[in-house]
Amino acid sequence: MPFTLATWNINSVRLREDLVAKLLREEGPDILCLQECKSPVEKIPREQFAALGYPHMVARGQKGYNGVAILSRQPIEDAGEMDFAGLGHARHVAGRLENGVVIHNFYVPAGGDKPDRAVNEKFGQKLDYLTDMRDWFRDNRPEKGILVGDLNIAPLDEDVWDHKKMLKVVSHTPVEVEHLGNAQEAGAWVDVTRRDIPEGKLYSWWSYRARDWDAADKGRRLDHIWATPDISNAAHGSRILRAARGWEKPSDHAPVFATFDL
Template identity: 50%
Template sequence: MPLRVATWNINSVRLRIDQVARFVAERGPDVLCLQEIKCREGEFPVAAFQAMGLPHLRIAGQKGWHGVAIASRLPIEDAPPLNACREGHARCVSAVVKGVEIQNFYIPAGGDVPDRALNPKFDHKLDFYERLTTEFGRRDPKAPLLVAGDLNVAPGEHDVWSHKQMSRIVSHTPIEVEAMTALQASLGFTDVVRAQTPEPQKLFSWWSYRALDFRKSNRGLRLDHLWTSPGLTPAVTPGSARILDDVREWERPSDHAPVVVELAV
């Protein structure tokens, strides 16, 4: 059986635990990488995940903000922690499942001003990217590694609703796209969703809550990603890497949709 891995910025795991349970029941992920859990480790709804059939957990929590977790149907082994956040936020968590190292990140959004000198949040975001680029540049590309998470950059012209308008807005500025490109090149990662759905088809995983009908306005961004190392890319099941945007239609949704891939490991 393939290993089905999903990533989802849940925007409060306790507030949306019913949506998580529905997603697990309907879509059957073996591994679920969550971002913005917005709780401390001791507040994480462990019993609910056990009831869902995802009892194996790695949690990096923080009071009220940030926070990431990995929940697995299969046993988890420890993976090297990558503490790329200079501010000490809970933005990184790791695990090994069926021999695959999984690194789950919630990279900072970066504030509103795309200038490192004027905006410490933007500088922090780029610093986070640079630290990961250095780390992965040291890795063995043949080792099976999956990078998952809300990376808070929509890299391509067709990953945003308007390339012209968004190129001056944080999440799609040239300096951010350059930072993401450097990270992807550091180990030769494959962006599996875009590899299976090539441009010019538009792909979005996030839509603002401000739109009453997110599909009608469709001002989306592709901020959520799954990347495979060269050693893992051959295991990606054709046609399995998708954004499950229908989940964004559910009651009280996260503003992000889950992204999923299957691995023949």
């Protein structure tokens, strides 16, 4: 059975419960992966989501920050989590569908403002997190897997509004791009979004600081959907719902979609 999957950094699932509901009503993905839920699992407002046809959820949460959740129309089994870099943060959860596909939902650390681990501990934590991802995928080569989430890195030149100006800005520095590429290569992950949309500027995040984010359009593609080679050819229909960035009291991220014929 084909299914459509979406990933979205919601920036507080409780504050933006109605926006999640709006997306579920209007777009109807079969599976929605959320990041930065900023809520303990027991306080995620799952009743409204269940009433909209999403009774199944696997999640990891903590009060006030981080947090990841997978909402699903179809049954999904909790497949655990990894605490990469030993941060003790709720940044990963995995769910297994009845067809055996495992969905990994990630919220990679943002990395702070300065791209120098000597003066910025958060940047070091980000690089360590990505290194642990690489090592884990190398030792546990995934099959029949989908990886989604806010990876907090825009890897390609066309994934940022100005490549040269962004080279020293956290999220597009060469060292981050290299670390993400190593993690991707270790799992042989296919970037489904860019395979479907190989050319042109493509963004999923626009800063709250921009007076008119839409007109300025200084975006970055921080949110990703990857798949293992054995199922990547089943993916199609990738898109980013840019309009969601303009909803009332929005997240600064827009949802990213892909459909899998599995």
